[in-house]
Amino acid sequence: MSRPHRSEPSSRGLIGQIIDHRWDYLYVLPALGVMMLVIAYPIYYTFYLSFFRTPPSLAMSEKIFNGFDNYATVLGSDSFQQVTWNTIVWTVWSTFFALILGLGAALVLNREFMGRGLLRGLLLIPFVISAVAASYIWRWIYHSDFGVLGAVLFDLGLIDGKLNLLDNIDMVLPSLIVVNVWKEFPFAMIMILAGLQTVPDQLLNAARVDGAGAFHRFWHVTLPHLKGVLIITVLLLFVQNLNHFIIPWIMTGGGPAGASDIWITQIYQIAFGRIRFGIASAYSVILFLVMVVIGYFYVKALTGDEDRQAH
Amino acid sequence: MDKRRITRWHVFGWIFLVFLLIYAVTPLLWMLITSFKSQFAALQYPPDLYPKNPTTEQYVRLLSPQNDVGRQFLRYLLNSIMVSTVTTILGVAVAVPAAYAFSRFRFPGRKALFFSVLFRNMFPAVVFLMPLFIMMRWMGLVNTYSSLVITYLTFGLPLSIWLLKGFYDNIPVQLEQAARIDGCTRFQAFYLIVMPLSAPGIIATAIYSFITAWNEYVYALTFLNDDQKLTLPVGLQRFFTEYATNWPGLMAASFIMSVPVVAMFLILQKYFVRALTEGAVKA
Amino acid sequence: MAQVEFQEVVKRYGSFEAVKSVSFTVEDGEFVALVGPSGCGKTTTLNLIAGLLDLTGGAIRVGGRQINDLDPKDRDIAMVFQNYALYPNKTVRQNLGFPLRMRKVPKRELEEKVNDAARLLDITHLLDRRPRELSGGQQQRVALGRALVRDPQVFLMDEPLSNLDAKLRVQMRAELKRFHQDLNATVIYVTHDQLEAMTMADKMAVMSGGVLQQYDTPERVFEEPANVFVAGFVGSPAMNLLPARVVENGGAVQAAGEGWELALSPRNAASARRASGDAVILGARHSSLILHEEAAPGCIAAKIYTVEPTGDLTYAHVEVGGKTFVISLDPQRRIRADQPVWIEFDQDRLHLFDAVTEQRLPPG
Numbered sequence: 001m002s003r004p005h006r007s008e009p010s011s012r013g014l015i016g017q018i019i020d021h022r023w024d025y026l027y028v029l030p031a032l033g034v035m036m037l038v039i040a041y042p043i044y045y046t047f048y049l050s051f052f053r054t055p056p057s058l059a060m061s062e063k064i065f066n067g068f069d070n071y072a073t074v075l076g077s078d079s080f081q082q083v084t085w086n087t088i089v090w091t092v093w094s095t096f097f098a099l100i101l102g103l104g105a106a107l108v109l110n111r112e113f114m115g116r117g118l119l120r121g122l123l124l125i126p127f128v129i130s131a132v133a134a135s136y137i138w139r140w141i142y143h144s145d146f147g148v149l150g151a152v153l154f155d156l157g158l159i160d161g162k163l164n165l166l167d168n169i170d171m172v173l174p175s176l177i178v179v180n181v182w183k184e185f186p187f188a189m190i191m192i193l194a195g196l197q198t199v200p201d202q203l204l205n206a207a208r209v210d211g212a213g214a215f216h217r218f219w220h221v222t223l224p225h226l227k228g229v230l231i232i233t234v235l236l237l238f239v240q241n242l243n244h245f246i247i248p249w250i251m252t253g254g255g256p257a258g259a260s261d262i263w264i265t266q267i268y269q270i271a272f273g274r275i276r277f278g279i280a281s282a283y284s285v286i287l288f289l290v291m292v293v294i295g296y297f298y299v300k301a302l303t304g305d306e307d308r309q310a311h
Numbered sequence: 312m313d314k315r316r317i318t319r320w321h322v323f324g325w326i327f328l329v330f331l332l333i334y335a336v337t338p339l340l341w342m343l344i345t346s347f348k349s350q351f352a353a354l355q356y357p358p359d360l361y362p363k364n365p366t367t368e369q370y371v372r373l374l375s376p377q378n379d380v381g382r383q384f385l386r387y388l389l390n391s392i393m394v395s396t397v398t399t400i401l402g403v404a405v406a407v408p409a410a411y412a413f414s415r416f417r418f419p420g421r422k423a424l425f426f427s428v429l430f431r432n433m434f435p436a437v438v439f440l441m442p443l444f445i446m447m448r449w450m451g452l453v454n455t456y457s458s459l460v461i462t463y464l465t466f467g468l469p470l471s472i473w474l475l476k477g478f479y480d481n482i483p484v485q486l487e488q489a490a491r492i493d494g495c496t497r498f499q500a501f502y503l504i505v506m507p508l509s510a511p512g513i514i515a516t517a518i519y520s521f522i523t524a525w526n527e528y529v530y531a532l533t534f535l536n537d538d539q540k541l542t543l544p545v546g547l548q549r550f551f552t553e554y555a556t557n558w559p560g561l562m563a564a565s566f567i568m569s570v571p572v573v574a575m576f577l578i579l580q581k582y583f584v585r586a587l588t589e590g591a592v593k594a
Numbered sequence: 595m596a597q598v599e600f601q602e603v604v605k606r607y608g609s610f611e612a613v614k615s616v617s618f619t620v621e622d623g624e625f626v627a628l629v630g631p632s633g634c635g636k637t638t639t640l641n642l643i644a645g646l647l648d649l650t651g652g653a654i655r656v657g658g659r660q661i662n663d664l665d666p667k668d669r670d671i672a673m674v675f676q677n678y679a680l681y682p683n684k685t686v687r688q689n690l691g692f693p694l695r696m697r698k699v700p701k702r703e704l705e706e707k708v709n710d711a712a713r714l715l716d717i718t719h720l721l722d723r724r725p726r727e728l729s730g731g732q733q734q735r736v737a738l739g740r741a742l743v744r745d746p747q748v749f750l751m752d753e754p755l756s757n758l759d760a761k762l763r764v765q766m767r768a769e770l771k772r773f774h775q776d777l778n779a780t781v782i783y784v785t786h787d788q789l790e791a792m793t794m795a796d797k798m799a800v801m802s803g804g805v806l807q808q809y810d811t812p813e814r815v816f817e818e819p820a821n822v823f824v825a826g827f828v829g830s831p832a833m834n835l836l837p838a839r840v841v842e843n844g845g846a847v848q849a850a851g852e853g854w855e856l857a858l859s860p861r862n863a864a865s866a867r868r869a870s871g872d873a874v875i876l877g878a879r880h881s882s883l884i885l886h887e888e889a890a891p892g893c894i895a896a897k898i899y900t901v902e903p904t905g906d907l908t909y910a911h912v913e914v915g916g917k918t919f920v921i922s923l924d925p926q927r928r929i930r931a932d933q934p935v936w937i938e939f940d941q942d943r944l945h946l947f948d949a950v951t952e953q954r955l956p957p958g
Contacts, residue, residue: 021417021418021419024416025418026408027409027412028413030404030408030409031405031408031468034405034464034468037461038439038461038465042441042446043439045441045446049442058445060445104327104331105328105331107324108324108325122335123335125335125573125576125577126335126339128522128569128572128576129339129565129568129569130525130528130543130569130572132526132528132544132565136561136562136565137341137565138338140558146358154357186335214320245529246528246529268440268529277445284437284441288438483679485675485676486679486681488641488646488666488673488679489673489675489681490681490692491646491665492646492666492667492671492672492693493667493672493693493740494667494693494697496667497665499696504681508683
């Protein structure tokens with residue numbers, strides 16, 4: 001068995017070390033096994049499939065190698081440009097607003113006041129309820145005939161006539177972003193709230209003594225301390241939004257006329273609507289490559305702190 | 312002068328908070344209000360902001376095994392409970408030793424393994440959907456709960472391991488050393504001393520696993536097509552038809568579906584926040 | 595209680611050798627302090643006895659039984675940790691009882707032993723509290739109690755006093771010493787504080803760089819330090835060390851440095867002749883030097899750098915041949931900074947070391 005000893009130099013031969021620690025691997029083996037089965041193999045298989053034409057029967061023995069044809073099909077399709085643009089709009093704005101609202105909420109909740117725990121709990125509810133339920137709730141709120149939002153806006157004199165959001169090519173994506181932000185700003189809030197607890201009071205007091213006002217204290221003391229958490233939060237939100245399937249799928253199914261179609265819904269539609277696994281795989285690989293680039297920064301942001309501590 | 316400026320920020324903060332609260336809570340309230348309306352009352356324009364004749368008929372219908380809808384709904388509920396519970400138990404059983412090993416041991420490849428575990432978070436569910444679907448078909452697992460449990464396990468594992476590792480990092484090694492000198496085997500030291508101390512982390516991890524499994528939609532949608540086997544998120548869709556949707560029924564079903572996870576989360580949010588603080592912030 | 599024997603014990607991490615072939619024997623009932631600066635290998639050595647680390651080479655025997663390959667739980671040792679390592683979720687009573695519970699001691703006997711230990715350490719009133727409700731000193735006692743309920747063969751202590759404040763530390767030091775005398779226990783005690791080691795231990799094992807530098811009684815370690823490291827490490831203020839060249843001048847032997855020379859007494863001249871070359875290091879404790887305000891024969895000219903009164907004694911920091919000496923003075927004496935002074939060496943208490951091997955040159 002290994003020693004629970006920290007930071008021992010490791011210049012002994014790799015094989016020797018592996019043998020020394022052979023029992024340690026037992027602890028991670030179950031986790032590793034599951035991960036291999038459900039992660040490594042699928043990634044490999046997606047790459048593999050992306051070079052084949054697959055039959056609608058999904059009898060994989062009948063697949064035909066067709067080189068980069070699937071990629072050409074994806075990149076050359078009429079909708080690719082629009083879907084890509086939708087994906088960017090969806091991902092960037094969702095991330096931006098979730099972060100801003102989360103940051104604001106965290107800053108307010110970081111003060112001590114009565115009922116703070118209750119308030120935090122209430123604000124967290126959208127985060128924990130199922131995205132499916134959320135989609136139906138908002139679909140009902142947005143309902144063009146009986147939706148409460150339209151009625152309230154009409155009463156306030158902000159619109160005349162019916163409010164039509166989900167069937168409106170220009171409004172559908174922003175409307176979905178509102179739902180998405182509603183669902184995920186609490187995540188940003190709680191991450192940043194956790195980060196705020198690492199800001200040393202001494203520094204804030206020092207800044208106060210130095211004559212810094214509330215804004216300057218935030219800008220010069222709080223924000224630099226939050227940098228790490230903010231980077232991680234943004235990356236997590238970004239990845240999550242890029243992969244977000246449920247809200248557009250249930251609320252609009254990508255419509256009207258593809259105005260709320262994003263990569264992920266498109267891939268699902270190609271794979272399980274049209275049963276074109278080959279093309280969908282090629283699409284997935286493209287998405288995958290984008291993720292790898294983002295993932296590189298993600299891991300770098302995560303390890304950055306650890307490396308700095310090590311020196 | 313400084314004092315007035317702080318006050319201004321305070322006021323601004325409160326206004327912001329009220330706005331946020333309205334944004335976060337009103338949709339939930341509207342779900343509740345609608346669920347207590349009759350189907351007829353819901354389809355009124357302009358809508359009543361509170362139910363004039365509140366009725367629990369939707370809940371009665373959903374929760375009574377006497378009628379078809381109720382039987383179906385209870386079936387889905389049971390399926391969801393089963394899949395989520397099994398996933399949670401297995402998830403904790405797998406994550407605890409792994410997180411402990413990542414925290415305590417220094418074996419070659421430890422760092423790479425750890426990040427490969429985290430890397431899972433990066434990949435879109437859909438990338439895994441097709442190969443897993445083919446794999447599950449090949450293994451004859453389509454339409455089984457096993458297919459879901461196996462997949463959900465890997466959803467939860469990366470963050471679970473990450474969160475738990477943070478907890479173990481904060482438990483001094485000397486406690487285990489003391490226990491081993493006091494007569495424990497390595498396993499007893501872990502089981503008798505470390506486990507109880509990491510209970511908050513384990514609870515948080517379990518909640519997290521449960522909620523993710525409970526709310527999962529894409530895999531359940533793809534892997535299950537037997538009407539009797541659906542989980543709630545997918546089953547909900549069955550109540551929704553394009554023309555004659557029963558909105559109060561849908562809202563009541565959404566509410567019932569949200570109650571367990573929200574209740575669990577609110578009661579245990581302290582642990583969850585602590586887990587996030589200890590795990591996430593320290594990375 | 596038992597004898598503990600180290601035989602060429604080696605501990606390696608990769609290519610880094612933390613403990614380099616250490617051999618010594620702790621006799622039954624002895625209190626031995628493992629002392630040295632941080633990173634010298636003393637805690638590693640302790641963990642090797644405890645079984646928390648595995649030996650790379652050599653053997654450790656307790657009471658004649660080789661324990662290298664035993665699990666910590668089978669070694670019949672008890673350990674007190676620097677941070678006490680009290681189980682936070684257990685009460686004091688449960689903490690004290692835990693080692694007995696793990697050994698399946700019958701309940702009646704367990705309670706009796708816990709109560710005895712609590713009485714001995716005067717913590718009976720704390721038995722139902724949890725560790726976080728205790729002060730540092732109280733936690734310390736509980737940690738000690740958990741070690742002694744079991745009546746083990748050897749007590750291991752890893753800097754047990756270093757987290758206490760200065761006053762409490764002095765008190766606990768006395769209590770620990772008394773406790774050792776009463777129980778006649780074999781104790782191996784790790785500390786970086788040489789004063790703690792001097793005051794408590796029967797023997798000191800001074801370590802540096804993974805090497806055992808000297809293993810002897812505190813008196814001998816103080817009076818006859820084996821090498822330059824031990825000389826500089828043991829004693830406070832540290833021994834004054836001055837590099838010098840040995841010059842034979844028609845029968846008379848002199849030590850000389852830049853701007854000074856000192857005629858060595860026959861005792862020291864004999865030592866100096868044993869050096870491998872002509873380079874030696876002179877060592878003098880602060881109390882073996884006499885400060886003159888006027889020039890005197892056989893003295894070295896120097897200058898006062900600063901003066902530190904401490905009440906009982908006054909320490910003068912003096913610049914000599916590019917080094918700074920610390921010399922203790924009667925507090926009545928009035929000395930000012932920058933004042934020229936002359937230093938007289940008490941040659942009977944002068945230490946000589948070989949400048950190349952850094953080993954002690956024993957007197958003639």
